[in-house]
Amino acid sequence: xxxxxxxxxxxxxxxxxxxxxxxxxxxxxxxxxxxxxxxxxxxxxxxxxxxxxxxxxxxxxxxxxxxxxxxxxxxxxxxxxxxxxxxxxxxxxxxxxxxxxxxxxxxxxxxxxxxxxxxxxxxxxxxxxxxxxxxxxxxxxxxxxxxxxxxxxxxxxxxxxxxxxxxxxxxxxxxxxxxxxxxxxxxxxxxxxxxxxxxxxxxxxxxxxxxxxxxxxxxxxxxxxxxxxxxxxxxxxxxxxxxxxxx
Amino acid sequence: xxxxxxxxxxxxxxxxxxxxxxxxxxxxxxxxxxxxxxxxxxxxxxxxxxxxxxxxxxxxxxxxxxxxxxxxxxxxxxxxxxxxxxxxxxxxxxxxxxxxxxxxxxxxxxxxxxxxxxxxxxxxxxxxxxxxxxxxxxxxxxxxxxxxxxxxxxxxxxxxxxxxxxxxxxxxxxxxxxxxxxxxxxxxxxxxxxxxxxxxxxxxxxxxxxxxxxxxxxxxxxxxxxxx
Numbered sequence: 001x002x003x004x005x006x007x008x009x010x011x012x013x014x015x016x017x018x019x020x021x022x023x024x025x026x027x028x029x030x031x032x033x034x035x036x037x038x039x040x041x042x043x044x045x046x047x048x049x050x051x052x053x054x055x056x057x058x059x060x061x062x063x064x065x066x067x068x069x070x071x072x073x074x075x076x077x078x079x080x081x082x083x084x085x086x087x088x089x090x091x092x093x094x095x096x097x098x099x100x101x102x103x104x105x106x107x108x109x110x111x112x113x114x115x116x117x118x119x120x121x122x123x124x125x126x127x128x129x130x131x132x133x134x135x136x137x138x139x140x141x142x143x144x145x146x147x148x149x150x151x152x153x154x155x156x157x158x159x160x161x162x163x164x165x166x167x168x169x170x171x172x173x174x175x176x177x178x179x180x181x182x183x184x185x186x187x188x189x190x191x192x193x194x195x196x197x198x199x200x201x202x203x204x205x206x207x208x209x210x211x212x213x214x215x216x217x218x219x220x221x222x223x224x225x226x227x228x229x230x231x232x233x234x235x236x237x238x239x240x241x242x243x244x245x246x247x
Numbered sequence: 248x249x250x251x252x253x254x255x256x257x258x259x260x261x262x263x264x265x266x267x268x269x270x271x272x273x274x275x276x277x278x279x280x281x282x283x284x285x286x287x288x289x290x291x292x293x294x295x296x297x298x299x300x301x302x303x304x305x306x307x308x309x310x311x312x313x314x315x316x317x318x319x320x321x322x323x324x325x326x327x328x329x330x331x332x333x334x335x336x337x338x339x340x341x342x343x344x345x346x347x348x349x350x351x352x353x354x355x356x357x358x359x360x361x362x363x364x365x366x367x368x369x370x371x372x373x374x375x376x377x378x379x380x381x382x383x384x385x386x387x388x389x390x391x392x393x394x395x396x397x398x399x400x401x402x403x404x405x406x407x408x409x410x411x412x413x414x415x416x417x418x419x420x421x422x423x424x425x426x427x428x429x430x431x432x433x434x435x436x437x438x439x440x441x442x443x444x445x446x447x448x449x450x451x452x453x454x455x456x457x458x459x460x461x462x463x464x465x466x467x468x469x470x471x472x473x474x475x
Contacts, residue, residue, distance in 0.1 A: 055376055074385070082382035092377035096395050096470075105391060106381035151377075158381060 004067070006031050006162055006193050007052060012061035014047060014217075021047045022058065023218040029162070029195060034188045036204040036225075037197045039214035040240060045197040048214070049164045052195070053077075053084045066161055082110055085155030089167040091147045093139035099126070099150050100135040103157050111158065118157075125153035129183050145176030149183055156187075163187065165196040199244060205229060213237045254443040258434055262448055265430035268344075269455075272416045272426065276348050277409060280355025287360035292367060302360065309357030314415050317354055322346040322422045347419040351412065358408055366401030367393060399470050406463035410456050417452075427451050 005028040014022035022044050029035055037045045050056040051063060054070050054077035063070040065080045094102050103122035107113045113121070126132045129149040131142075139147055148168055155163060165184065169177045181203050188194060188207045198204070204211050205225050212222040213232075221228070221237045232238050291302040309317065325331045325340050339345045370393050378388040420429035431448040435441045 053380055055379065078379075078382055078384060081380055084380075086377075086380035088373060088377065088380075090373050092371070092373040094374060094377070094392055096392075096399070106378075106383055109387050109391065110382040154381070 003031060005029055005064075006033075006066060007195070008062075008064040009048075009052070010062045010064075012048075012051065012058045012063060014044075014051060014056065014058045021217050022051070023216070025061070025217075025219055027212065027219065027222075029193060031161075031193055032191050033193055034207055034209050035195045035212060036208040036210075037195060037212045037214060038199060038201070038204065038240070038244075039220075043214040044217040045214050046166050047217075049086075049166055049195055049197055052164060053081045053086055055086075082158065083161045085158060085160035085163040087148070087151050087155055087163065087165045087168045089170050091139070091144070091151045091171070093147055093150055093154070095139055098136050098138055099131075099142070102139065102150060103154050106154070107157050121157050122153075125156045126150075128156070128186075129153045130179075143176060144172045145179045148172065148176075148180045152180075152183055152187075162193045162195070165194065165198065167197050167199070169198065169200055201229070201241075201245060213240065215240070251440070251443055254438070254440050255447045258431075258444050258447045259450075261434060262427050262430050262444075262451055265425050265427040266451060268419070268424060268429075269413075269416050269426040272344070272347060272351065272419055272424075273413050276351035276355055276416070277412055279348075280352045280412075281359055283352065283356035284359035284363055287356055288363040288367065291360060291364060306357045306361060309354050310361075314350065314354050315418050315421065318347060318350040318418055318422060321350045343419070343422040343424050347416075347422060347424060351415060354415070355408065355412055358411075359405065362401050362404045362408060363397060365404065366397035366399075369400040370396045399467075402463065402467055402470075406459065409459050409463070413455055413459065414452065 007027070007029040009025050009027045012022055012025040013020065025044075025048055027035075027048075037048065039045050047056055051058045052065060052070070054072075057072040058070075066083050068076065068080050070077060070080055093099075094105070097105065100119065100122050103125065104115070104118040107118035107121060108115070111118075123132060123135065126135055129152055131146050131149055131153075134142055134146060134150070139150065142150065152163075152168075168184070169180050172180065177200070181200060184194070184196065184203070185207050196203070196208075208225050210222055211225050211228040213220050213228070213234075213236075215236050221232060221234045223233075228237075229241065232241060287302050287305070290298045291306070293299050321340070322343060325346075326337075331337060331340055340349075374392050374396070375388055378392050383391070416426055417428035419426045420432055423429075425433065427448050431444050435444045438444065
């Protein structure tokens with residue numbers, strides 16, 4: 001028997017004023033599944049994953065995460081967020097805290113871990129993303145790629161069941177993209193359930209179980225990378241892929 | 248008219264007698280006003296209009312009227328009120344020092360709450376989202392992320408307020424208090440040498456301002472190891 005999905009969206013709609021950002025989105029994510037979401041800008045990709053951890057609130061439909069239903073009730077949303085890691089395009093590291101303190105803060109406040117335990121976990125994940133040596137630096141002393149790896153480590157310290165990536169490499173200089181993608185690939189290989197909004201089609205091809213293409217707030221097409229890239233069934237998908245792969 | 252440098256120098260030690268009162272008023276009003284400002288800015292930034300609106304009115308009143316007028320309202324006006332005069336608060340409001348402290352504190356709170364509001368609005372929204380995504384509550388996010396960064400952003404404007412308040416303490420001399428300016432006025436009344444004496448007082452304020460400026464600069468350098 002199939003386990004219930006870790007994340008399940010059913011007929012989700014979301015408006016910003018009169019603009020409809022999400023149209024009838026339905027998506028199930030099984031444990032260990034790696035989903036890549038792509039699509040033109042303004043297509044609702046970010047809005048969708050931001051609704052999954054309640055940074056935006058959907059208007060209609062249901063979103064289930066780890067068996068809990070997302071609501072606009074801040075207490076419930078907060079409980080769900082604890083189990084969902086998120087990595088942002090702009091890193092969003094706390095500039096006033098050293099790298100290690102960036103990693104320890106939520107562990108201490110949310111997980112109520114002791115200082116020693118939080119520190120140990122922090123160092124463990126810094127090692128895992130390959131920047132243990134930077135533990136005592138401030139975020140602005142690191143390169144963009146290093147900062148994003150710190151952000152990934154910070155999310156992992158909370159021991160999340162799912163990781164959401166919102167265009168994690170879009171703000172990076174080209175030479176730093178691969179170091180972040182490598183970390184994400186390793187994470188995928190370790191069996192982490194992931195939803196990645198990204199334009200890195202190489203990453204999608206090699207890591208994703210499923211590629212989702214969104215346009216104008218709706219899911220146009222989804223499929224395994226093999227078929228998705230070689231034989232997309234919709235004209236809109238074909239056009240998009242031509243545009244981003246042609247050059 | 249002659250300018251007697253000797254008189255200027257002689258008056259300095261006398262004026263330093265007033266310095267204690269000036270500093271006491273400055274420290275007490277600034278610290279209490281700043282604490283009050285923290286409470287005010289929290290109310291001011293509440294999405295609930297019945298919390299934010301009264302603070303807006305308060306700030307408007309205190310920014311829209313001269314401190315001297317505020318001081319006179321407290322010092323001359325309050326004793327006219329029966330509840331003040333015959334109530335338990337009279338012990339306080341009959342003291343000119345308390346009145347000066349009270350008026351200054353309320354004034355500082357109004358200005359400083361706006362300074363802090365600017366700082367809070369300057370904090371990158373992404374940091375708040377990152378905290379929430381980690382499961383931190385609003386209160387935790389405010390204490391650990393927003394407040395420290397907002398404080399740093401507020402520091403230049405706040406140091407300006409510190410200097411303004413130092414000069415505003417001179418108004419205490421209008422309600423009989425013998426601060427630096429009060430002592431100066433007294434000596435002038437006795438010696439009829441306003442030029443030397445007031446310049447001497449001005450020197451004292453300049454030196455104090457120098458200390459404030461450099462103190463803040465040191466603090467800024469200490470906490471600007473990181474950028475925002």
